[in-house]
Amino acid sequence: MAMEKQVENKKNERRLTKKGKETRARIIAAAAQLMFERGVSGTSVEDVQNEAKVSASQLYHYFKEKRELVKAVIVYQTEQVLNAQEPFLSHLDSMEALKSWRDAIVQLQIERQCQGGCPIGSLASELSDTEPEARTELAAGFMKWEQSIRNGLQTMHARGELQAEAKPDDLALALLTALQGGLLLTQVYKETRPLKAGLDAMLAHIGTFTI
Amino acid sequence: MAMEKQVENKKNERRLTKKGKETRARIIAAAAQLMFERGVSGTSVEDVQNEAKVSASQLYHYFKEKRELVKAVIVYQTEQVLNAQEPFLSHLDSMEALKSWRDAIVQLQIERQCQGGCPIGSLASELSDTEPEARTELAAGFMKWEQSIRNGLQTMHARGELQAEAKPDDLALALLTALQGGLLLTQVYKETRPLKAGLDAMLAHIGTFTI
Numbered sequence: 001m002a003m004e005k006q007v008e009n010k011k012n013e014r015r016l017t018k019k020g021k022e023t024r025a026r027i028i029a030a031a032a033q034l035m036f037e038r039g040v041s042g043t044s045v046e047d048v049q050n051e052a053k054v055s056a057s058q059l060y061h062y063f064k065e066k067r068e069l070v071k072a073v074i075v076y077q078t079e080q081v082l083n084a085q086e087p088f089l090s091h092l093d094s095m096e097a098l099k100s101w102r103d104a105i106v107q108l109q110i111e112r113q114c115q116g117g118c119p120i121g122s123l124a125s126e127l128s129d130t131e132p133e134a135r136t137e138l139a140a141g142f143m144k145w146e147q148s149i150r151n152g153l154q155t156m157h158a159r160g161e162l163q164a165e166a167k168p169d170d171l172a173l174a175l176l177t178a179l180q181g182g183l184l185l186t187q188v189y190k191e192t193r194p195l196k197a198g199l200d201a202m203l204a205h206i207g208t209f210t211i
Numbered sequence: 212m213a214m215e216k217q218v219e220n221k222k223n224e225r226r227l228t229k230k231g232k233e234t235r236a237r238i239i240a241a242a243a244q245l246m247f248e249r250g251v252s253g254t255s256v257e258d259v260q261n262e263a264k265v266s267a268s269q270l271y272h273y274f275k276e277k278r279e280l281v282k283a284v285i286v287y288q289t290e291q292v293l294n295a296q297e298p299f300l301s302h303l304d305s306m307e308a309l310k311s312w313r314d315a316i317v318q319l320q321i322e323r324q325c326q327g328g329c330p331i332g333s334l335a336s337e338l339s340d341t342e343p344e345a346r347t348e349l350a351a352g353f354m355k356w357e358q359s360i361r362n363g364l365q366t367m368h369a370r371g372e373l374q375a376e377a378k379p380d381d382l383a384l385a386l387l388t389a390l391q392g393g394l395l396l397t398q399v400y401k402e403t404r405p406l407k408a409g410l411d412a413m414l415a416h417i418g419t420f421t422i
Contacts, residue, residue: 039337041253115340121395125336126250128398129326139399170408173396174389177409181392184332185384187339188350197381198388205416 024062027052032073032080036119040070040126070127071137077119078141082148084108089145092152094161095207102199105179109192117187120145121180146176153206166209178202235273238263243284243291247330251281251337281338282348288330289352293359300356303363305372306418313410316390320403328398331356332391357387364417377420389413 016024030052034043045066049059063069082089088101116122120141127134153168162168178198185194227235241263245254256277260270274280293300299312327333331352338345364379373379389409396405 038341039250039252041250117336117339122336124399125328125333125395128328128401130249135399135401139401142396142399171412173405173408174412177392177396177405178385178389178413179392180395181388181390181409184336184391184395185353185388188335188346188353190339190346190350194384194388197384198392201382201385201416202389202412204419205412208415208419 020062023054023058027054027059027062027069028072028076031069032076032119035070035073036077036116036122040073040123045069067131067133070131070134074120074123074134074137074141077123078144081118081120082141082144085148089148089152092149093155093159094152095203095210097152098203098206102203105199106192106195109183109186109195114186114190114192118180118183121183142176146172149175156210161211162206162209163211166206171206171209175199175202175206231273234265234269238265238270238273238280239283239287242280243287243330246281246284247288247327247333251284251334256280278342278344281342281345285331285334285345285348285352288334289348289355292329292331293352293356296359300359300363303360304366304370305363306414306421308363309414309417313414316410317403317406320394320397320406325397325401325403329391329394332394353387357383360386367421372422373417373420374422377417382417382420386410386413386417 027048031043031048034047034051038047045056045059048069049056052059063072085101085104088097088104091097092101120138123134124138124142128138129135150168150172153162153166153171156162157166157168178201179195182195182198185198186192238259242254242259245258245262249258256267256270259280260267263270274283296312296315299308299315302308303312331349334345335349335353339349340346361379361383364373364377364382367373368377368379389412390406393406393409396409397403
């Protein structure tokens with residue numbers, strides 16, 4: 001998106017009244033839920049109108065085209081995922097903390113009966129090749145996630161709890177790949193075995209660098 | 212699918228003439244390509260007709276509903292992916308072989324400019340929660356892939372090249388999760404760093420069990 005347009009959007013957002021903000025938030029939440037269930041291309045603007053109980057002109061007031069709505073959904077889902085994991089993500093600086101995070105992720109999939117996979121991963125799989133703006137937004141979301149993991153590992157490294165030759169950047173990215181693959185295969189197999197196998201192997205790998 | 216229907220389908224397939232088989236194969240290849248590019252819900256039966264240059268009644272002759280076509284596409288894509296990797300998959304019984312496989316996978320993504328991710332993974336992300344028959348077929352595809360990896364690791368284990376406490380089943384599944392997550396994040400980031408980080412970490416983990 002061009003810088004001008006971004007600025008314009010931000011202005012528009014600031015200009016919204018409290019009620020306007022609530023309506024916009026309701027539209028995004030409805031769109032996010034539908035796109036999570038049916039995918040982006042399986043969700044029409046009309047579906048979102050019905051789900052959010054807004055008129056076509058109301059929806060158009062906030063989002064001029066589906067593409068804008070999709071971007072808002074990506075930002076929303078990234079926030080949802082990272083906020084839900086926040087208590088863990090801000091302190092991934094010990095093997096115990098990494099294991100607690102792993103347990104919480106596995107537990108969530110059990111509660112969800114292995115439905116849904118990763119809300120950001122699903123959007124990424126559908127949009128990365130066909131929607132360049134969405135891809136940029138998705139990459140930014142994943143990089144935030146990666147950054148949180150990296151922060152914890154860098155802290156361990158700086159404290160001398162990981163060997164000097166350990167590379168927190170690579171380890172953080174590797175852990176995020178195991179998490180994403182684990183969530184996808186857990187969604188396919190409908191059991192948490194892949195998620196556990198992926199995360200446990202990656203934590204064992206990180207563990208080999210501890211002092 | 213009920214057993215009767217499966218038997219009936221198999222019968223129908225056997226009954227096809229050479230030309231009929233070619234037409235059926237052309238329809239599946241066209242559908243696979245479109246679904247790879249646009250997703251399943253972004254691909255209509257009409258799109259497939261146009262791409263495969265067949266009439267509506269011809270397409271209906273082979274596939275009574277889109278669901279049947281989707282199943283055929285899953286089987287086709289699984290064969291494509293596993294056949295392309297076959298020279299590696301049948302001999303993943305040494306660290307060198309695992310590394311050569313890793314290099315080939317990374318090289319393929321470079322050649323594809325990090326487009327497409329995993330054709331089976333993309334279908335899995337879209338269909339696993341909403342299409343139970345498709346999910347079963349996708350899980351079967353992934354399990355074949357997992358089995359090939361496991362066979363190599365079990366051979367190493369049986370030969371005493373992996374420590375007794377190594378668990379080839381878990382390691383194979385962990386490696387497949389790193390591969391899937393690596394392909395997805397490579398598609399999002401449009402660089403092979405995630406794929407390399409995921410696979411290299413997992414191979415290093417497997418390496419810790421070598422004797």
